[in-house]
Amino acid sequence: MVRLLGPVWLWAAVALCQAGCILSWQEAFLLASSNVSECPSYSRPELRVAIIGAGASGTTAAYLLSQAQERLHEVHMRGLPGCEGAVWPERVHTTVYERDRVGGRVHHVHPLDDLQQAPVEMGASILSSANQHMLYATDKFGVKRVPPEQIPGGGYGLWNGKEVLIDQFTDTTWDQLRLYWRYGRSLSIVFQLMQRALTSFLQLYNPIFLQERSGPTAKSGFPWSSVKGLVRSLGLQDPSTVSTKNYYMTHKVSAAFVDEVINGVTRANYAQHVEHIHALAGMVSMAATDAFSMEGGNTQIFERMLAASGATVHTGIAGQVTGLMRMQGASSQWWVGTRDGRGSVFDAVIIATPWQSARITLLNTEHTVPMYEMQQVHVTLVATDAPRPSQAYFGYATTAQVPRTILTTQAPDGSVPEFLSLSYLRELHHVRHAGTTWDKLYLVKIFSLAPLSPQQLQRILPGRIVWTRYHAWSAYPQLTPPSQWPSFHVAQNLYNINAMERWVSTIETSTIAAKNTVASLLQNWLGAGFVLGQNCTWESASVAAHWDTWGCT
Template identity: 25%
Template sequence: MKHPLVLVVWSLTLLVCNNQANLNIAIIGGGIGGTSCAHFLREMFNDLVKIDIYEGNKVGGRLATEIMNDGNEYETGGSVIHQRNKYMSDFVNHFGLQKRNSLFKNERLGFYNGKDFDFIENNYFILHLMNIYWRYGYSLKHLNDFVYSMLDKFDKIYELQANGQSFDTTYDLLTSMDPSFVNYLNISVKDAYLKNDYSISLVTELVQASIRVNYGQNINVHQFVGTVSMAGMDGSLWSVKEGNKRVAEKLLEISKAQLIDEYVIQIMKNGESYTLLTNTGKKSTYDYVVFAAPLVSNQRIPINFANIPLEFDKLGTYHQTVCTLVFGKIKKTQFPPLSDYPSPILIISTNEKVFFNSISNIEGVNETANLNVWKVFSQEPLTNNQIHALFVNITDVKIVNWLAYPHYYVPTESRSFHIADRLYHINAIEWVASAMEMSCIGAKNVALLIKKHFYSKEQSETVERSHIEL
């Protein structure tokens, strides 16, 4: 019989050797979720893990840009980050990236009802405050207090994850921050806010506008995502110089993951491992697979899950949002109240019958400003007639059609971060709210789940082997 101390040392040595030989992880999707998961896995396992990221398009996923004919690059996907987003801020600081200086600090906001403006910001601060409180009343302060109270509770997730805590479902994750958060998934933001005596105009104009511009939907979304949307209206937002996609590119580099520029078309379960088949016919086998992309009934690149039962009719759908970049001049006759205002503008439609969600001037990712470059969000691709109804002197148009975020509904059931044994889904968290920071939180949760499973399994096998040796 081995001495107990010798047995412990032998067991630990065997565990390390097994780690080096056996831990191979595939991540499907090279967006912010997939690349941040690779980074977190590298931090947790160091050189004991081999990571492959499958991305058949561009690294960054929904963090994407387009070049217009002025030679500058503009965001077409995820564009803004909140000042309290810890992971995104840490990535920028640690990787030598820079926050982009906003050149449109005096942007003027207007809520358009299809015929006229219900509200337009005044360029004089005191008059602006008087106007906004005159229209929306003191309930605006109560709403701001509620949003920041929710953010304070939300911050608990960072401490929990730093301590290695992981969660199997979205309900578990929310409950860990505050038990009341689960209730927010089961009531619309409209009903929740009216129940709390916020004014009708505040809900149907300001809250509706925030959801239209951020999620392309309306005040029937659940309260949690509606409140996240409102947090993005306080002006405490920033972006990354050279484009938000630079964060994903840096995460890929730092993680030392191998990028495989192919699409996965099949995931097959073989005992305790998975075989991935790509569009070029390449096959590779992994111990763990992380799905870092939307998994919905209307996904555009279908994947066959062989020997893995999935009920796609229960997955839900993602919401189509079309981003149209236009180089031209806005027709001020279409919006007379703005005709005498030369500064940047953001027009948000509160009327769902209007063919656009929002129209705004847009800054270049390299801190360039051109008041002739516009971003239009809409539910459907704009026709030429619609584009020309809004703009004149058009010299360039770029269109990007996204399945950008879930189509939110009430009630929203809990989503699992497990698709099957050793198969994980980061984007389950998007049914709580879709944002860059949420993807990073989901990514770290999945990395922690893998770590928990792997070490508990390896320790169990080591104990079994030690019993045999004894």
């Protein structure tokens, strides 16, 4: 449904457009690598960039653009071989529009609504030691990494709504033998397939892979104009284009392991089943080794990136973009209009917000931003005096201990439990809430596909429920194998960071998408020499530790 826009910014844009803008819906648009220039393509004193959305990808993009400013200073001082006489802009000016809060889907709350209690993530809570961008960013911005929250000694369980399939798993030798007895070599096969995919994925952190040149472009294709090109360059087409179940079954993983363990993990991480989610996303669900979170909440890393970027930030109605209109001309600028009736012209625009919920109208272009169906997830935080989940609910004897972390999977008859996962996160000692003092409470997080009623919570948790907090959100796309991959380029000088969401949806991949998108924008405006560098030398085992820099550094 087309949203009618207020006339103020629209008429202002039309007035600007009348000077040299022909409103044509037959816009000719071609972005080809053969047109890549070594030097700046446009001569402007200032490159003006708008970013719509201040989540993980938008704030990262703003920060990366600020680092381009440092590279510009260097180029002004030393020049760039082959670009003598080129006119470089003096600065890159970035404006960020955010209608809600910085961090986007990264969101935390304080237990018992007590600001003295350490925050707990409602989602996007776990990062992995393989996440090189986030490792570097936490070090650079002085954010302390901490292990994911979990009460020690609680054990893991897997439940299908009818019976407990795995009980009190704590990764001992005996536990490993129990897994082997039930699933054979399946765990080993899955680990090998994951390692192979991870090795391919880690190329994204290697500057030799990213930036080694073949004429005017990088051999790898970086920066990629489409997700398809990125996936092909990494050699990850196979796991990215078939379902998790089909992929693992083809590689001789037992059906029981796929339907029970892997399905339990994909339900917990992406709220999707192995029959539907593509195999690479299924691997990501299994790959959270050496996991960590950020002390004080994951949002702060993006707040610090945005602050460090020096970008102009508009929030509230001034940050709610309602329309984008292409200004016809040699450089194809864009008018960005906001709900408060104002607007500005930019040389390039980066869309860093889910388009399907953005309510933005695109004008004067035949191009569209791809939309995809999001997975709705319900998160329930509970403070309870129950030290463990209910024995009766899960079918345990009254003398048995129920695991404090429970994953769920589908039963053989096709039925599914009423929640996706349950985790006891921490103990709260000597706390006061609603006029009552408690010696000890337990903070529990439950993910589900539908809201859980107080009656359901009382059945799952047998003690007194002291405090609850509900949060429903469109957490990630439905990650079915795609018929086609979207492009990072929507139209000339209009970019879509979220094109990568349909491939892998994580905090880290949001930063990778931002790096690729900003690199593409800068290469278009400032040339390949600026982005890729010239005659760079790196050690063969080099990892792009300084992923936020441009050129050979």
